[in-house]
Amino acid sequence: MKPSIPKGTRDFLPSEVRRRDYIFSVIKKHFRRFGYQPIETPVMENLATLTGKYGEEGDKLLFKVLNNGNFLGKADADALAAKDSDKVLASISKRGLRYDLTVPFARYVVMHQNDLAFPFKRYAIMPVWRADRPQKGRYQEFYQCDADVVGSDSLFYEAELTQLLDGVFHELGLKAVIRLNNRKILAGLAEIAGMADNMMDMTIAIDKLDKIGWDKVAEDLTSRGANAGALQVIKQFLDAKSLDSVAPLLADSEIGKEGIAELQEVFDLIKQSSPLPRGEGFGEGVYNRLEFDVTLARGLNYYTGAIWEVAVDTDAPGQENIKMGSIAGGGRYADLTSIFGMKDMPGVGVSFGAERIYDVLEELDAFPADASEDLQYLIVCLDKETLNHGFGLVSRLRARGVHADLYPKAGKLQKMLKYADQRNAPKVVIIGSREAESGEYSVKTMGTGEQETLREEKL
């Protein structure tokens, strides 16, 4: 049979895995730096845990796991006869693959509340699955890197998560633009525009402003039930670029004013407490561009306060041609655990899209050189008699912590050097009868082709 893998999934070569590990390790380092602790949850959750958490669209994108055994025998016969997939589902599938890391985390917090100290800060770097139609930068299996804190509504966390986002992209050498908004501001807008009942529709429409322009957004809004008065209010709102100019427009909305105050506090905190060296960054207290963006809506239903979205800064030199959606995002959710029976447990978190970050770094050729190199020495032997000597040498080098490998057959040097080249070995130790006798090894540096004679202690 012809080998293949499912749509939207990928295999990774060793060099790719090393570079992915590099991204994960940078992100993990910053998670830990900010006091987040690792947890793990199963790749499968009970389907009931997942359904209804991501909206109607999200439910369609859940991967369902078929029950074991004679699942059709136990299926809802009426629904089956009627070919009603949605209805028959409950009787043939009780598990599903996780769609993100946040909902399983909420479930985890509720189940382990007695073992956790609140505020509880956790991170997780794990794959998630979505039955979406694949595109570039969009896969059915991909990793998310999440940091969340639950059990506090302190705005310090909004500030520190912004610093965390900033720190990761700074270390990765990627210029990013971090956009920040607050759902309460959007709620306030919906209120004064008379669209409080369909705020979701409104935010989805205005989220597309920079992509399709105001005229199309207005069209979209109208089809979603906005009248002329509402359009005017929204237009005026979207034209206000700064927090200061938005604030007066929300003077009549309690929730809107709250959102403004919260965001202002977050920006102030970040600026006042900035650890940046003098002259770094854009004057907002972080390395990357940090902006208030009133058009930022983000899809996930459960966000209630701050929302982030991070994109590649295409104004930065060398990054002009990068076309990629958001590479990180997040937000505050007032109430994610109550559906699992735990009240008053606000949370806030961010998520890094490692796959997209990989694609961007690849396109920018921004991976550090040593991210694709692992082996330090390859040992090659010219004849059978010296092979055992070579195995002794490689064993002693490994015992010292040196990354070393042995070519397992005596063969033509030509072939063995070619193998060393493919293995990306920076140095090759050549053992022939001369070297085995004297203990003076010929060591070739592959990059330059130069060769020197060294004793074992010098390796």
Place this chain on the structure above:
RNA sequence: GUGAUUGUAGCUCAGUUGGUUAGAGCGCCGGAUUGUGAUUCCGGAGGUCGCCGGUUCGAGACCGGUCUUUCACCCCA
């Protein structure tokens, strides 16, 4: 889920209005060079033309279906 798009050697791709034995570059293997890779020269191997069906005397090419790729929606990392 809707509408497009792609698939030929390990990789990137040619392949004329349907016509003999499907090609190139790179890579791979062997040799020039039995102690020197990445550069040079010579030789060689490698194909179910994504898959299934149809039209035809004849299909890599045309038609239908299906899978996959990419893209726009929807939504999202």
